[in-house]
Amino acid sequence: MEPLRFIAEDGARADPFPLSPEELTRGYREVVRARVFDERALTLQRQGKLSVYPPYKGQEAAQVGAALALDPGDWLVPSYRETAAALACGLSMSQAILYWRADPAGWRYPDDLRVLPFYIPIATQLLHAVGVASAGRYQGEDWVALTFIGDGGSSEGDFHEALNFAAVFQAPMVMVVQNNGWAISVPTEKQMRNPRIADRAAGYGIPGVVVDGNDLAAVWHVTREAVARARAGEGPTLIEAVTYRVGPHTSSDDPGRYRSADAGAAWLARDPVSRLRAALEGLGVWDDAREEALRAEIAEEFAAAVREADAAPEPEPQQIVEQVFETMTPDARAAWEVLRRG
Amino acid sequence: MADAPDTRPMTLVQAVNDALDVALSQDPRVLLFGEDVGMGGVFRVSDGLQGKHGEARVFDTPLAEAGIVGYGIGLALAGMRPVAEIQFAGFLYPALDQVLSHLGRYRHRTRGRFTVPMVIRAPYGGGVHTPEQHADSPEAVLTQAPGVKVVIPSDPMRAKGLLLAAIEDPDPVFFLEAIKLYRSVKAEVPSGHYTLELGRARVARAGDAATLVTYGGMVEVCLKAAEVAAREGVELEVIDLETLAPFDAATVMASVEKTGRAVVVYEARKIGGFGAEVAARIAEETVWSLQAPVLRVAGWDAPYPPFSAIEHHYRPDARRVLEAVRKVLAA
Numbered sequence A: 001m002e003p004l005r006f007i008a009e010d011g012a013r014a015d016p017f018p019l020s021p022e023e024l025t026r027g028y029r030e031v032v033r034a035r036v037f038d039e040r041a042l043t044l045q046r047q048g049k050l051s052v053y054p055p056y057k058g059q060e061a062a063q064v065g066a067a068l069a070l071d072p073g074d075w076l077v078p079s080y081r082e083t084a085a086a087l088a089c090g091l092s093m094s095q096a097i098l099y100w101r102a103d104p105a106g107w108r109y110p111d112d113l114r115v116l117p118f119y120i121p122i123a124t125q126l127l128h129a130v131g132v133a134s135a136g137r138y139q140g141e142d143w144v145a146l147t148f149i150g151d152g153g154s155s156e157g158d159f160h161e162a163l164n165f166a167a168v169f170q171a172p173m174v175m176v177v178q179n180n181g182w183a184i185s186v187p188t189e190k191q192m193r194n195p196r197i198a199d200r201a202a203g204y205g206i207p208g209v210v211v212d213g214n215d216l217a218a219v220w221h222v223t224r225e226a227v228a229r230a231r232a233g234e235g236p237t238l239i240e241a242v243t244y245r246v247g248p249h250t251s252s253d254d255p256g257r258y259r260s261a262d263a264g265a266a267w268l269a270r271d272p273v274s275r276l277r278a279a280l281e282g283l284g285v286w287d288d289a290r291e292e293a294l295r296a297e298i299a300e301e302f303a304a305a306v307r308e309a310d311a312a313p314e315p316e317p318q319q320i321v322e323q324v325f326e327t328m329t330p331d332a333r334a335a336w337e338v339l340r341r342g
Numbered sequence B: 001m002a003d004a005p006d007t008r009p010m011t012l013v014q015a016v017n018d019a020l021d022v023a024l025s026q027d028p029r030v031l032l033f034g035e036d037v038g039m040g041g042v043f044r045v046s047d048g049l050q051g052k053h054g055e056a057r058v059f060d061t062p063l064a065e066a067g068i069v070g071y072g073i074g075l076a077l078a079g080m081r082p083v084a085e086i087q088f089a090g091f092l093y094p095a096l097d098q099v100l101s102h103l104g105r106y107r108h109r110t111r112g113r114f115t116v117p118m119v120i121r122a123p124y125g126g127g128v129h130t131p132e133q134h135a136d137s138p139e140a141v142l143t144q145a146p147g148v149k150v151v152i153p154s155d156p157m158r159a160k161g162l163l164l165a166a167i168e169d170p171d172p173v174f175f176l177e178a179i180k181l182y183r184s185v186k187a188e189v190p191s192g193h194y195t196l197e198l199g200r201a202r203v204a205r206a207g208d209a210a211t212l213v214t215y216g217g218m219v220e221v222c223l224k225a226a227e228v229a230a231r232e233g234v235e236l237e238v239i240d241l242e243t244l245a246p247f248d249a250a251t252v253m254a255s256v257e258k259t260g261r262a263v264v265v266y267e268a269r270k271i272g273g274f275g276a277e278v279a280a281r282i283a284e285e286t287v288w289s290l291q292a293p294v295l296r297v298a299g300w301d302a303p304y305p306p307f308s309a310i311e312h313h314y315r316p317d318a319r320r321v322l323e324a325v326r327k328v329l330a331a
């Protein structure tokens, strides 16, 4: 299987092309929004205003393309890498900042947002996505659950169990593997013998698709088809989005310790953002003025988000023992009093 | 006849089945699933429930414990009330990642936005000559998971009321059922719906000479020991914890303050077992009322033996409990 692609590296569009110019423009806005958030978040982290932050530079199209394929009412079940997908699903920038600031104020998302919190223990979210997907059927809902995992995570047992459960129960779930070449320092070739992760779908009796993860049109298209199949009761799909982790694993990581400085140089030419812009320009619907206006708008959104996040109340020690059970236990109550006194 | 209590004699298996039936009947969000659950389960706990409530609500899963627990967490996050069965507590270990990493953390990490009202049932413990691995008692591991309740009933009537309370609880509950008790006792169980409060220990037998603190399959062992002691004029108080987490310290301390002597009885491996927590709490909170050191009677520091002929030397019995009682009374 060769990765499906609709936008060439120079921005040339395949014919037929799956997205309307309006959709492509919307996708571009979200991709730029994601890029700007990521770059500025990393800066905030360097200034000590975020805790550990996992950047996703180079993977914006894989995340945003998949997220845009969801309808309102669908669910996102992300790993730590998917801030871009969460933003595209409606998580506000200020909430995302507070989340990565590790501030309790950021960890309660709005009640109407069907986005689960970021998951740290690798691959554990996948099983939850299957359960969330199935839960709709019992409630007369036709929602779909979209979940993400990395190439490294595909080695975990939960990856297998989730695909098997989803297949057996024909759960309306779509799983996107962002094959970004690295699991911290371990390259994909040390992770698996067959580098085509989508091939594994056959083993579960479900469709597997491989797509150029740096091509927003391709990711959006295959995810949209998978979501439609899921909603129609035709079961789950495994999508492998081939992409590249351009930056460090997290803000604490130094890739210089395990890969050469020019590793992945070829991927810079495949940058999802500039490729998309070239496609829009080819359509005649984008120019420097629009670009400038968009960048200014997003810069203001980010600045406002920082102001909002900075205005959040300071975390208080007793919050540590709150929200363990619905009703506080006597032990927790005693601890709460101790912590409140500081 | 209107005054006749509406009860029926039931084994613990039947009482759990009855509780599940009531829960499935009254709440459409309740789902029951696990390995072989559809045909009734290896202990026949879910007998007849698939036929009555349908294959969508009572169903078999693939044979994967992490999958069972993780799938259930997802169902609970999105509005269902899953009741998962792990076939034996000794086969829970593949699911421990889901239990320790997620089950009890969701309310905390989303500050109450998402909760996991899920019950995980598992038969546990020894005494019936099961093969290797089948007799484990991993309750202490589970009490190390914050945000998870751990309930272990000791008789059919209490099992039904506690299980219904667990299913209706807004937080995740582990519900361990002593295999030894599954069919060994029959007791009157009220029909229909009733609940017993979680988080409360109970005085299973009142006495003043010493306190036996125990739970689950060891309650009958301690009651037997208390009967024997009573014949010699020694009245032992037996506290049945029922809920290990959250721990009802008040009931335990009230008893120990009264008797001044405590023996903690559990069948899991002694070191790091839940009885160690009980003993530590007694030391922290009421050491001044103690007339003797707190003793523990528990499984030996070895794997639960798969050797049928000598298995009964592992699991505490009334004789070992009484030996410890004699020691604390002599002190």
Ligand SMILES: Cc1ncc(C[n+]2csc(CCOP(=O)(O)OP(=O)(O)O)c2C)c(N)n1
Pocket: A081, A120, A121, A122, A149, A150, A151, A152, A153, A154, A180, A182, A183, A184, A245, A249
């Ligand atoms: C169960 C578990 N094991 C190990 C880790 C530590 N860890 C965090 S990220 C990571 C690599 C993940 O790589 P991959 O799945 O390819 O995703 P990526 O980070 O590239 O997005 C590891 C080993 C973890 N978080 N969870």
